[in-house]
Amino acid sequence: MDISALLTSAGINTAVCVALFSLYSVLRKQPSLVSVYFGQKLAQASSKRHDPFWFGRLIPSASWIVKAWEASEDELYATGGVDAVVFLRAVVFSIRVFTVAAIVCLFLVLPLNYFGKEMSHKQIPDEPLNVFTIGNVKEGSKWLWAHCLALYIISCCACLLLYFEYKNITKMRLGHITASNSYPSHFTVIVRAIPWVKEESYNETVTKFFTDFYASSYLSHQMVYQSGAIQKLMSDAEKMYKMLKSTHMEKHCVPRLMRCGICGGTATSFKMLSNEPKSSRGESFFDGSDMRKKECGAALVFFRTRYAALVASEALQSPNPMSWVTDSAPEPRDIYWSNLCVPYRLFWIRKIAVIVASIFFVIFFLVPVVFTQSLVHLDKLKKIFPFLKDIGQRKILEQLISGYLPSVIFIIFLYVVPPLMLVFSTLEGAISRSGRKRSTCIKVLYFIIWNVFFANILTEAAIDHYQVSIKKLGDAKHIPNLLANAVPATATYFMTYVLTSGWASLSCELIQPFALLCNLFYRYILQNKDDSSYGTYTFPYHTEVPRVLLFGLLGLTCSILAPLILPFLLVYFVLAYLVYRNQILNVYVTKYETGGLYWPIVHNTTIFSLVLTQIIALGTFGIKESPIASGFTIPLIIGTLLFNEYCRQRFHPVFRKTPAKILIEMDRKDEHCGRLEEIHQKLQSVYCQFRSKSLNLHRTLDQNTTETVLDCTETVDVARLEDLEQNTPGKRSI
């Protein structure tokens, strides 16, 4: 592949990008698509623009770019939460590092590579790309110190930036914990693996255990029910509702039954609800003795203070570590109910099964990777398989096949991965949606780094060695040398990958083809004109974080070896910055978040990329016979690893445990303000296991009040709850 092929690819991609960005700027102005492109705004306010047509709707504009640029971090924090800010910080971090890297490498390293060997240069467009890589520098060259210097500058710069980002994000995480005054999760502990005692329901066992051992801090609890059985009841209730619909019931009656009917700790509370008008038939569904049979060995236990909940969640409760397993609870919206019902003793074997399945999946996935990568090396393949020579006759076709097609095929294959990994993470037993997404993110990251980066490099090495000779296999015995040989050679593929996968994925992200198709399907095939009925999406961290990190890895490893990739990457990151800001502000709804837990992933991956870059550089300097440059690289590797260890000691514990000091201070403040009692009352009804079902019902009931649906957990009617409290004296267990 030469410069002109690269430029062809870049041209196609730029054109596609500009077209799609313009298309987006038009589409977003269509009132009918407001639910696709303004999910976030729609969730915040139910106001709609009702101007049917104005001319500007059809003219592409760049106003969204300006808006995305101008938004402050506070605004982003308010709409996207800590995770969104962390993600954008990762993008900003990449922009900063690659700006430095681009300046250093394009002005210092690139000329040295280009003039590395005494040779007659062609005109630049016809120049093959490997002239710009370190492969062009002759052995024993004195100019390799410049590469080493560039490596030092990039590494130090990256480490410094990482340190300050980690520090800031730790502060942000702590701030997030303190700022959230009435997060119910702080007071709640999830207990799983409740032992089965004969002639006692799980409910009684939990009450006994916690009144016995946590008498002073235990408030109440709420059992988790087998979802299968209850959901059947719910659908029955729904049918009944539809039957009764024509009689024009009082608004909000049924959904309230659904929302709070099952949440309240003990079976007695169900009977209390029968006081509600018109819901007298509901009583027969929720019979106490019946519910007892449906109880799972899991419960949500509420404590009087945050600190008590923290202590209970961290301690090993029982001498048998497989019973009374406690974890800090996720937020009500974040909790993943169906995994709570799974017996705890199955999780260890599920986890192992998932690991094994993931490994098999990764192995199986090498097939498309190898196929894809081999297309890039069409010229090499032609020598091996002569029948391919016909294709080579038409130059444009060849450029298209080697420059564009591989990435496209590969991307299509890659679309299968995140949903599958999400299923794996669910099976693994995540108890929160955010935790599941984070676990998926890690799996996709491993997958993508292995299958995109290493598999490509190894395929390259294998094909390359087939072509050159068996002799080189001896040289490449050591991994650094193998990598050092293969990375510059694979840089071409990575450049096209950045262009296609990177730039195109951003356009895709903007246009939201899936949501758009859904919208059209609903609107024109189902004839359903309501905007709020296809739901909103949360930010897909599990696909976007690995993607950004992969590009970081590609950029760092290629930086000093094949610096030509850096401008394309910089463009990608700047576009990503704008696009993701726009998406966070307008499209995605933040229903749950991890509170910055993505940063350790970003940090560790960046350190991995840095060390890998340094190891590859070490191998390259070895091949190029420059002992001084090699010698100087080793302390850099050691320094980077030490820096990582320091960060792990200094910042990481805060991401695993919540500091006791902060929670104690929050408890005190609440006690001082007399707010604790109010929070305790809220707690009783805030965790609703069958909320999602009731939400759907709610929607069918009252299609215009989307905001009440989305604020369901926050807008609990305190006065009504107090009435309930008075009617259920046995509910509080102390």
Place this chain on the structure above:
Amino acid sequence: MDISALLTSAGINTAVCVALFSLYSVLRKQPSLVSVYFGQKLAQASSKRHDPFWFGRLIPSASWIVKAWEASEDELYATGGVDAVVFLRAVVFSIRVFTVAAIVCLFLVLPLNYFGKEMSHKQIPDEPLNVFTIGNVKEGSKWLWAHCLALYIISCCACLLLYFEYKNITKMRLGHITASNSYPSHFTVIVRAIPWVKEESYNETVTKFFTDFYASSYLSHQMVYQSGAIQKLMSDAEKMYKMLKSTHMEKHCVPRLMRCGICGGTATSFKMLSNEPKSSRGESFFDGSDMRKKECGAALVFFRTRYAALVASEALQSPNPMSWVTDSAPEPRDIYWSNLCVPYRLFWIRKIAVIVASIFFVIFFLVPVVFTQSLVHLDKLKKIFPFLKDIGQRKILEQLISGYLPSVIFIIFLYVVPPLMLVFSTLEGAISRSGRKRSTCIKVLYFIIWNVFFANILTEAAIDHYQVSIKKLGDAKHIPNLLANAVPATATYFMTYVLTSGWASLSCELIQPFALLCNLFYRYILQNKDDSSYGTYTFPYHTEVPRVLLFGLLGLTCSILAPLILPFLLVYFVLAYLVYRNQILNVYVTKYETGGLYWPIVHNTTIFSLVLTQIIALGTFGIKESPIASGFTIPLIIGTLLFNEYCRQRFHPVFRKTPAKILIEMDRKDEHCGRLEEIHQKLQSVYCQFRSKSLNLHRTLDQNTTETVLDCTETVDVARLEDLEQNTPGKRSI
């Protein structure tokens, strides 16, 4: 090496063993050596046998064996603690497994190996040893299912035994925690990395922090002082004491000052001690303002209940994870004071340095291993280095060199390792002596498995391939095949290793040459006739646990490949059982213990050995072209790994954290009995930083009351402490 050489080696070793065992049975009857062989008894009671001479003293007897055999587990628990029982359980476990293995392998596998190929057998004494290994079974033999069956029996038997042992030891550990009613460590938390606040001493900072955040449960605290400065003061005090010695002071006066002078939380308590008769000069040493300067950023904090201490030790205290680091405290005798003074922020870098140093040490150590191993293969070496042929002329010399010398050289080299690893563990920052020993045990274990097992096998493989041809290198590309080739070949060396290192080490353990020499040196050169002045030893778990586990590894890996090793191993384990029981009952004093934390090490190493055995068997079956046997081995490996994971989930958490339930119940019982107040008073003086110094002083003072020294921590005079309490109103910080 043939059977006769092996029998020569076995003969020499048996003779040496019998001689040394007899020598021991004589030596232990000598009254002058009672301190060497009855350290434990001496510590328990100060009675001495004063019969100067009776004839039986010079006749070897087997009475000690009978006594060791008859001792019950309760007796061992009482004298040696949980760790001793755990260690003996590991030995018993090995005896059981290898009994099964010996029966199965000697009667099923050995005949199959011997008649595996159609060949003319020599007379058995002249038969080379490899005739008895799996190497003698011909390729594609139908009898390999017997080997596979033997592997199944051994693995299942080992796993079953491991499960029950783990269960019992978990129970024992929990029982140990509950039984120890007044262990001060349960109420105590070690706080390190106390932040430095300007114009405030560490003492004040600690008081403020804990009265603020743990108001309800905080009792008091005790600062840790820089040992260098204080120890100088102590030695000054000692000098003073010696000066005053002639004036016949009141007994116990000075040691009490020393023991309790510095322990008591605040500087004010020192002044109170000046009420003691004759110690008025001590006051000038312990001036409050002076002490403040010597404070370290570490303290022992006492809590009102065990549960409160547990909670405080497990929580992340501050938003900065590098300050207010809490750990559960070790027992007073167990605590390793000098590491508490080291600034906490240095430990992470120290840990890394220790890891790097250990790796370098292991690499360096390969030199003696290679040298030793090459001697075993004298016949192969002779072909490479012809000048060695002269040695071969004398057959006995050759047998001695190949059968005995390598192990002896190797053992001498190995003696350097444990002390060095102990230094490493100290540098790493262990805060307890038992923790340091446990950490050393793990290091020595890694070292010994790598340097004895793998290094020998790899050397063997290298020499073997040099001899046979380069061609085989292709076959041995895969690790299981390499191991499968090398293990039967190395079995000869391992047999001699069991004979020399194993049997001889037990004799050595009995005779206690080091203690014996010390005793003789004291008695005849220093003319010091006192028994109690050279101190007692604690059981060297850090050398003995790895040794027993190494023999377990050797036995398991060789079991089905070269079953001839099993009888020798069984003899070793039976002897070990008797000898270690005797030593625990008579010689070693249990000053501190981990509470069974050695068992997870034993468990994990055994699982590692099992899986390694199975992998080697897999390789062997592959080489022997038996796909059925290979196929059946794979589920066994998976099953073993799953079993290990189950045990890790089911039992291991109890070895990392103490279950809250147990501590809460203990607290309740104490409160019910009204014992808490008494324990709280004890706590104030039980941790004495400079006790060891005072102990020496004490010994010089009163040489006959060893039991008071050893019970120092338990025999706190409560009445006297109450007097003290009344005089120090500001001492309790709440």
